[in-house]
Amino acid sequence: MNIYLAPLEGITGWIYRGAVQKCFGGFDKYFIPFIKPNQMGRFSAREKKDILPEHNKGMHAVPQILTNCAEDFVQTAKKLEQYGYKEINLNVGCPSKTVVTKGRGAGFLAFPERLDLFLEEVFQNCPIDISVKTRIGTESGEEFPKLMDIYNKYPIKELIIHPRTQKDFYKIFRIWMCLKKRSAQEGIKYVITEILHRKKMSVIFRNSFRK
Numbered sequence: 001m002n003i004y005l006a007p008l009e010g011i012t013g014w015i016y017r018g019a020v021q022k023c024f025g026g027f028d029k030y031f032i033p034f035i036k037p038n039q040m041g042r043f044s045a046r047e048k049k050d051i052l053p054e055h056n057k058g059m060h061a062v063p064q065i066l067t068n069c070a071e072d073f074v075q076t077a078k079k080l081e082q083y084g085y086k087e088i089n090l091n092v093g094c095p096s097k098t099v100v101t102k103g104r105g106a107g108f109l110a111f112p113e114r115l116d117l118f119l120e121e122v123f124q125n126c127p128i129d130i131s132v133k134t135r136i137g138t139e140s141g142e143e144f145p146k147l148m149d150i151y152n153k154y155p156i157k158e159l160i161i162h163p164r165t166q167k168d169f170y171k172i173f174r175i176w177m178c179l180k181k182r183s184a185q186e187g188i189k190y191v192i193t194e195i196l197h198r199k200k201m202s203v204i205f206r207n208s209f210r211k
């Protein structure tokens, strides 16, 4: 089993990630909180500090992009490739109102056809591996099979599933009947998000010290 450090915007910045790595280590990947491509086509000061290779030394860091514009995604991916990144993660999970109302993050899931076209363009033009972090729908888990049909069309490196809908925000935890029914037929490698609560965390870290 691999264990990843989830991105938490405003919390797991480069200083936090560096401290976690130094004090505990043990994560197979460290996801960087999302980068939002802007009209200037430049990284913000926070984004730049977060992605600089010298701020991510000795760890497998993966930057994340939050956008519904394929051109912006590809342009940002190309810039990140120049910084040495070989994998990039698409955020279709952020439930916050300001993001969702622009059809980004989990808001993108309300437009499966647009998401499909976006992925088609992105997979044709992106120079590095793409993983996706998704919710199971906007309103209901019933949306998930249709989303999986779309995801299965593309060579997604890893599909990270946050098993809540956008409307659940961070509250209800839906156990994944929808996924269990299908998982045998899927070709994509899954990752499931779950916060490691203190007890579990100490077991994991104890085990990682034993290596």
Ligand SMILES: Cc1cc2nc3c(=O)[nH]c(=O)nc-3n(C[C@H](O)[C@H](O)[C@H](O)COP(=O)(O)O)c2cc1C
Pocket (backbone or CB within 6 Å): 006, 007, 008, 009, 010, 011, 032, 033, 034, 064, 091, 093, 094, 133, 162, 170, 173, 193, 194, 195, 196
């Ligand atoms: C404050 C905060 C910021 C977050 N920022 C991001 C982010 O930048 N990108 C992302 O994919 N997920 C983000 N998440 C979601 C988490 O990475 C994770 O998937 C989620 O909290 C798992 O939920 P659970 O353990 O409560 O089930 C954020 C969550 C919180 C609470």
